[in-house]
Amino acid sequence: MAVARLSIDDLAEIVKSRKGADPGTSYTAKLLDRGVGQCAKKFGEEAVETVIAAMDGDKQAICSEAADVLYHLVVLLAAADVELEDIYAELGRREGTSGIVEKARRGT
Template structure:
């Protein structure tokens, strides 16, 4: 990034710090060109302290460093979005964020990671991978596996325990993602469909279509 506009704010640009995993906004700091370069070179997020008028690397006294993952420049070239992995609380008051929020990952976000993982397996087909073996068996076998997992989920729902129901549901969802991926689809496509159905207008139109049949 060589086109950062440091002149607009007298040599500084705001740097929004976001947890690379949870996507929570952790803090806001300011960087000058020297702080930006040091962040790039050390891999630890560094700011310009306006109160002390010096560089400061977050965590240099507390040990709660912000390990750099990526930096993006906004459309006006005067604000940075810095994605980082925090090593401990970010705020000097001991909280996870400077807004007092808990910085915990939403488990539902893992589904996106899982989709990416399965997509990469489909592209790379590494030997020894269970996911690869499923792809190689073809659509019919993959569809059959989804059916088997659905049956096991039903059995646990009607005669099993909640623990086993969750276990079998995880198997079902995993194999469904594999099947979707093999067809060039993903969980995103399913989410888009569900979002459409959540719209009251969709339900109204469905009722009209059903009445006209």
Template structure:
């Protein structure tokens, strides 16, 4: 099992965002604005869904990696820290998913 974490990826993305858009895909996405990064996130989400439906494990792994990367780029583009998302997820674990969803729909 890899010791690589989403926090590691978040840090790398933040570093690469400072590079020239001609040298870094991350910098290019950030320079294009949050809308472009969000569009790319949506495309990757669809590709991950298709891989899951097809049952292609290797493709699902690859597309999931793309999806997580692009999500972190979108978060950076909107100045949202991964720790804030993780805090939200942690707060939701205090009760079952069904109870949590029911509370949100009120």
């Protein structure tokens, strides 16, 4: 049995379609209605849970938590009015540049 694949672009379209929906009937709309700060907080919580799963070496939990991280990242981006195309452009700008060099340029 084939498992349906949902791309990050597909997910972004679904999230975007929930903007302005009834927060009483849509979890995504509820998150978006709470604003960028709350979306960022939820993203952070899910990231920490992913780290914990990784530290435990639990592959299934990592998969589950990573899905939550991707979902909540897309929600955060939508709440902040950041398009995936902007992220893709930034990744493209960095292509071919050493991560060490890139970090040095940013001073981090």
